[in-house]
Amino acid sequence: MKSPPVAPYRGRFAPSPTGQLHFGSLVAAVGSWLRARACGGTWLIRVEDIDPPREIAGAADHILATLAAFGMTSDEPVLWQHDREVAYAQALEQLTAQGVAFPCWCSRTDLAASGGLHQGPCRAAPDPERRPAWRARVPQHRVQFDDVLYGPFGQNLAQEVGDFVIRRVEGYFAYQLAVVVDDAAQGITEVVRGADLLDSTPRQIWLQEVLALPQPAYLHLPLAMGPDGRKLSKQDRSRPVDGSDPLPALHAALAFLGVSLPAATLCRSPESVLRDAIDRFEIKAIPRPLRDVQAQDALQ
Structure with a gap:
């Protein structure tokens, strides 16, 4: 342990x-x-x-x-x-500069065919009339760690999670990004x-x-x-x-x-x-x- x-x-x-x-x-x-x-x-x-x-x-x-x-x-x-929010915006800017963060206009209907996961190119075209969500593009990579109580745990992010939201359509920063920064x-x-x-x-x-x-x-x-x-x-x-x-x-x-x-x-x-x-x-x-x-x- x-x-x-x-x-x-x-x-x-x-x-x-x-x-x-x-x-x-x-x-x-x-x-x-x-x-x-x-x-x-x-x-x-x-x-x-x-x-x-x-x-x-x-x-x-x-x-x-x-x-x-x-x-x-x-x-x-x-x-x-x-x-x-300034700290979260700076992290998003860094992720964007690294080619990790990208704007996404996909709806739940657009992602239904892939079980709700965003994988690969967006299925929705950019829409200047709507604000996009911002996602982090994940690799085909298994992240593994040892929890102090539960022991080994891991996920292949691309297969099990997909490209996940880090800033919502409404403009609010998502939990996954904020908790890491804080x-x-x-x-x-x-x-x-x-x-x-x-x-x-x-x-x-x-x-x-x-x-x-x-x-x-x-x-x-x-x-x-x-x-x-x-x-x-x-x-x-x-x-x-x-x-x-x-x-x-x-x-x-x-x-x-x-x-x-x-x-x-x-x-x-x-x-x-x-x-x-x-x-x-x-x-x-x-x-x-x-x-x-x-x-x-x-x-x-």
Whole structure:
């Protein structure tokens, strides 16, 4: 199994303000916080607010307040992606100059014949009346990496992903580009996040290579599942965690991550519970592979 990154360790939690913090996001926050503290490192919060149509007014502030109620605050000023458009534009300009980024007018209908993947030349002609999306043209190349928890994982980008969007038709920069630029800017040495993003990692590693950016280590955590077997998400209106009574959800998140604490900690503050959990947090204790967890039951 891959050893922890060399010091100084820098990790992060990067929520999107599309709703309140739910149990699945709490697991990712706690897991990333514990990993940073166990490695003697720095833990940062980045608000990924580059998708205005999906964002909910006040959600970002509510998420930050909820994290604070659970004893987790950023060691450095919170980074807001809406302030980072110049950096993303510079990365897009670099990719364009390298012949990697290109404008694309293809619709979903145009790509239906290839299973929704953009492969090779565009099927739609340039249309001066419409704004294009910008895609990254990927090679016939398998990107392989070792996840700290799940082990080897790889993809042939051309065959499994296709040329992917890095700036949307609406003008918003896409997650795949923004996360790579920001992880490098913040000096992130290890990305700890949910396993639903495992298959995004090869794209991000490839962009790091093309942009000559450092590659962090990756640790993907198992997903918290609802009673219907689907991962918990804000978009599904999953029940938010209660910042006014954080201990039940915090203990459930720690148990999900394989951290066993004595019953006496139920009466302590969230900050004290988290401090006690640092020495008990072990990668080998995190359940794998993915398992279904009835998170609502765990919180009752």
